[in-house]
Amino acid sequence: MNDPLRVGLLGYGFSGKTFHAPLIAASDGLTLCAVASRDAAKVHADLPGIRVDADPLAIIRSPDIDLIVIATPNEAHAPLALAAIEAGKHVVIDKPFALDLAEARSVLAAATRADRQLSVFHNRRWDSDFLTVRDAIAAGVVGDIVHFESHLDRFRPEVRDRWRERAGPGSGVWFDLGPHLVDQALQLFGLPDLIQASLACQRPGAVTDDWAHVILFYGQRRVILHAGMLVAGGTHRFVAHGTEGSFVKRLPDRQEALLLGGTKPGAEGWGADPDGLTIYRHGTERTIPATLGDQRRFYDRLAASLRGAGAAPVPPIEALAVMAVVEAASLSSRERRAVELPLTAEERAAWR
Structure with missing residues (x-):
């Protein structure tokens, strides 16, 4: 054992x-x-x-x-x-x-x-940028969130010959980056009331969506999920406006960049994020340090769970809910209307 x-x-x-x-x-x-x-x-x-x-x-x-x-x-x-x-x-x-x-x-x-x-x-649950924002929301640093934005933007003007960018089931930026954006939003705010989306092909030669703008409705709160391939210079990773102020997380987690550069998980500096969270509240501005990220937790928790010690890192019902939002957004874009989340009452009850 x-x-x-x-x-x-x-x-x-x-x-x-x-x-x-x-x-x-x-x-x-x-x-x-x-x-x-x-x-x-x-x-x-x-x-x-x-x-x-x-x-x-x-x-x-x-x-x-x-x-x-x-x-x-x-x-x-x-x-x-x-x-x-x-x-x-x-x-x-x-x-x-x-x-x-x-x-x-x-x-x-x-x-x-x-x-x-x-x-x-859903490894992005253990990214420094998301954990920083999660902790700030839990601490109520800007009061109740009424407007939240999550961006995964790139500048890749050339369409590449790879399956993610070819026409066909499961291709496109929404299926590629959307699940990350959706999973993080559901972890922060729960299941939305409605989903409204617009997907587009913006680059010359694009044959599947390379731009996605999705709005999740939570009563009066709006959560905006955005991904685009023609964003030079980058955008803020997260922005939130609340009843007592706003905060901005400008730069993304660095773990993917470290992995691409050959850094082994757990090496010195792993998960560290020099870009803090800037908080604007009642006329003041301050920056707090970012929370340490560590995607190793997914597999560590999975191994422990398979040994009977603790819950799975991503329970399948939570992944099912992500899929429901992804599918609802695709339907919303095709039909140009807001749609409800296509989960059964039993699935909603199991989610939490």
Whole structure:
């Protein structure tokens, strides 16, 4: 029972290479044993000697694997998760959960029937920027929040030839960055009353959405989620206006940048954020230090949960709610109207 849980990673693209492999390696409770990839040389350049198989089903069916981590293109998330559950494995799915709410519900139902743990990799819950804002809201530093903005903006004017930017199910900036924005908003404010969204293709040659503007309604409060690919110079990561003032978090968490630069999780400076939170209140201005981020907590908590010590880092019902908002926003944009959250009464009750 004290041996690390054995992990099979399906996919070694951006997410598998940049996030999952190093974060799994940093967890004492897990050991990465196999990777599904058609490019064994790429995997072995980072992970010499590890088993690589071009067929993900071969790893799923391996008796020496306890946990399957799915970091493939989005259209394969649900089919591979169902295969892994059927094979008796616990499962982590990279965001988004699935292509739609129906798929997500089917995977959750299968995991429940099989008594297998299912979690979605909402790693941005452990980003310094989000934790700083969460703590500030909990402390009431600007009173009750009436207006909140969360931005994930980039300046990438050229459309790249990759699955995220090709036309098809699960592509586009809303499916790519939207789940991060939505999950953080739900953690801060709960389930919204209504969702209103506009998605667009703005770059020359774009064939799937590269701009998303989504408004979540909470009574009189409005929460704005925004992502765009033509934002030079950057924008504030978070902005909030409340009954007693406002605050601004200008810069994003640095963990992704550190990982891309080759820094190992847990190294000196890991999760530190030099950009504090600026608070404007009753004519005064002050800046408080940012909260330390640490995405290692996802896999540490997952390993502990699989040992029976504590809850899953992202309960599947919370990931299902994210999928419901993502789908509702897509419908809202197509039909140009505000829509209600498509969760059942039982799902709403289970969420909290």
